Amino acid sequence: MSAVESGAGEWTERQRDVLDAALRLIVEGRPLTMTSLASAASCSKETIYKWFGDRAGLLTATVRHQASRVRGTPLPEGRATRDALEASLHRFAVEWLTVLGGQTSVALNRLAVAHAGTDRAADLGAIVLNNGPLAMEARLVPMLEAGRVAGILDFDAGDADTAARSFFGLVVRDVQIRLLLGDPLSLSPTEIERDAGRATRQFFTLFAAGQDRPAGGDS
Amino acid sequence: MSAVESGAGEWTERQRDVLDAALRLIVEGRPLTMTSLASAASCSKETIYKWFGDRAGLLTATVRHQASRVRGTPLPEGRATRDALEASLHRFAVEWLTVLGGQTSVALNRLAVAHAGTDRAADLGAIVLNNGPLAMEARLVPMLEAGRVAGILDFDAGDADTAARSFFGLVVRDVQIRLLLGDPLSLSPTEIERDAGRATRQFFTLFAAGQDRPAGGDS
DNA sequence: GCCGTACCGTAACGTACGGTACGGTTGTTC
DNA sequence: GAACAACCGTACCGTACGTTACGGTACGGC
Numbered sequence: 060m061s062a063v064e065s066g067a068g069e070w071t072e073r074q075r076d077v078l079d080a081a082l083r084l085i086v087e088g089r090p091l092t093m094t095s096l097a098s099a100a101s102c103s104k105e106t107i108y109k110w111f112g113d114r115a116g117l118l119t120a121t122v123r124h125q126a127s128r129v130r131g132t133p134l135p136e137g138r139a140t141r142d143a144l145e146a147s148l149h150r151f152a153v154e155w156l157t158v159l160g161g162q163t164s165v166a167l168n169r170l171a172v173a174h175a176g177t178d179r180a181a182d183l184g185a186i187v188l189n190n191g192p193l194a195m196e197a198r199l200v201p202m203l204e205a206g207r208v209a210g211i212l213d214f215d216a217g218d219a220d221t222a223a224r225s226f227f228g229l230v231v232r233d234v235q236i237r238l239l240l241g242d243p244l245s246l247s248p249t250e251i252e253r254d255a256g257r258a259t260r261q262f263f264t265l266f267a268a269g270q271d272r273p274a275g276g277d278s
Numbered sequence: 279m280s281a282v283e284s285g286a287g288e289w290t291e292r293q294r295d296v297l298d299a300a301l302r303l304i305v306e307g308r309p310l311t312m313t314s315l316a317s318a319a320s321c322s323k324e325t326i327y328k329w330f331g332d333r334a335g336l337l338t339a340t341v342r343h344q345a346s347r348v349r350g351t352p353l354p355e356g357r358a359t360r361d362a363l364e365a366s367l368h369r370f371a372v373e374w375l376t377v378l379g380g381q382t383s384v385a386l387n388r389l390a391v392a393h394a395g396t397d398r399a400a401d402l403g404a405i406v407l408n409n410g411p412l413a414m415e416a417r418l419v420p421m422l423e424a425g426r427v428a429g430i431l432d433f434d435a436g437d438a439d440t441a442a443r444s445f446f447g448l449v450v451r452d453v454q455i456r457l458l459l460g461d462p463l464s465l466s467p468t469e470i471e472r473d474a475g476r477a478t479r480q481f482f483t484l485f486a487a488g489q490d491r492p493a494g495g496d497s
Numbered sequence: 498g499c500c501g502t503a504c505c506g507t508a509a510c511g512t513a514c515g516g517t518a519c520g521g522t523t524g525t526t527c
Numbered sequence: 528g529a530a531c532a533a534c535c536g537t538a539c540c541g542t543a544c545g546t547t548a549c550g551g552t553a554c555g556g557c
Contacts, residue, residue, distance in 0.1 A: 073504095088395065092544060103505045105547080114545065166395065168455075173392035175460035176307065176385065184460035191459070192452040225480065228447035233411040236387075236454055240410070241394035241403035261444065265480050311514060322535045324517075333515065499557085510547075518539075525532080 074110055077102055078124040086166045122183050126190035139209035152230045152255035160246035165238050199223040213268035222266055229258040293329055296321055297343040305385045341402050344386060345409035358428035366421060371449045371474035379465035384457050418442040432487035441485055448477040
């Protein structure tokens with residue numbers, strides 16, 4: 060029952076094929092029923108039940124399977140300079156907007172949001188949450204904290220998460236909710252680049268050290 | 279598309295009672311089936327079908343019904359001063375966070391997001407979109423534009439919507455997506471007040487006129 | 498050759514739910 | 528008070544889908 064292990068080696072290749080087929084059904088908007096999955100993956104329903112228990116188990120396995128491979132590019136661990144930090148934030152924003160705008164992200168977030176409303180058992184919402192906003196902020200906080208220690212950024216100690224969430228807001232704005240609601244918003248690489256640049260510049264305007272009135276700090 | 283027919287007089291009182299019952303089911307997380315609604319609203323299924331056509335019609339009517347009564351408080355049409363604008367933005371942010379954090383908003387956004395993924399017929403997503411982020415930005419843009427004309431704010435002409443979306447990001451940040459994904463995030467009036475103040479201050483740091491390098495404008 | 502295991506394909510079962518039909522009750526109109 | 532409309536409650540139909548069961552095939556071990 061408990062599929063606690065979320066390691067990459069959790070499933071065999073054949074099983075991963077089935078999960079990929081499930082993902083494909085979700086992303087392409089086709090209904091994901093046990094029958095349709097068995098047909099799409101050329102496997103037996105009985106096998107699906109044997110492997111994943113029930114439908115909830117299949118969904119969590121699918122979401123986890125996808126989450127396990129959207130680890131962001133590792134952070135540069137070099138010295139913290141203003142330019143390096145700015146470049147990292149920019150790259151971060153580009154990466155994030157690219158992921159958010161992808162069909163897979165939209166489809167999985169929709170699935171998780173829908174389930175967060177009804178299902179209490181298989182909390183896909185928690186999985187997506189931990190691999191989405193929370194993961195982003197967890198990666199961001201050390202960067203920002205290093206920037207603060209290095210005297211590049213200015214916010215109160217312990218407020219790195221507040222700064223990270225502001226950066227999130229500047230980057231994402233209303234894009235994600237609009238995509239989730241079906242707005243035919245297109246995010247070309249050019250626009251992503253431009254938005255990431257704007258958000259990064261805005262962030263430094265708010266939090267760069269050595270200004271008169273940093274508005275990022277708490278009142 | 280246009281929510282033209284969304285006047286309050288569209289439904290009789292009894293019909294509005296049924297729609298309220300539907301809303302209550304959605305908000306409380308109970309399944310909204312035609313049978314459960316008939317039971318909850320003490321009416322006949324046949325009557326529901328007669329009034330709303332089918333399930334899709336019922337859902338759109340329900341969503342529209344709720345949308346028709348979250349019109350924000352009217353904007354103050356007085357002269358544009360820095361303090362007045364700041365107060366308006368602050369009030370705006372408080373109002374928006376309060377709405378977003380409400381059970382009704384979360385439940386309806388979940389419903390609309392789920393339907394945007396599958397249903398193509400009754401696009402609840404478009405309705406929620408038009409009464410959510412787009413409505414907010416439509417109300418915001420004239421305020422910001424007036425501020426720009428009055429010399430209070432600084433962004434390129436025609437970029438009022440970009441500024442509005444940045445404000446949206448500063449206010450909402452990751453709150454909405456976390457709520458939709460089931461994060462037990464609590465938004466007390468105190469926290470809302472504080473977040474609205476922070477977002478407003480940050481917005482003015484980015485877009486107030488008479489600074490050295492306003493980072494809000496495009497590059 | 499024979500068994501156990503793993504798997505595929507498909508039939509079958511139970512249930513939930515959208516949608517329809519119909520009898521019974523209430524209120525209105527003439 | 529008869530006719531009629533609106534509505535409630537409920538039984539009913541058809542279908543989709545989760546879940547289970549079962550027959551058939553391939554393969555490795557002995």
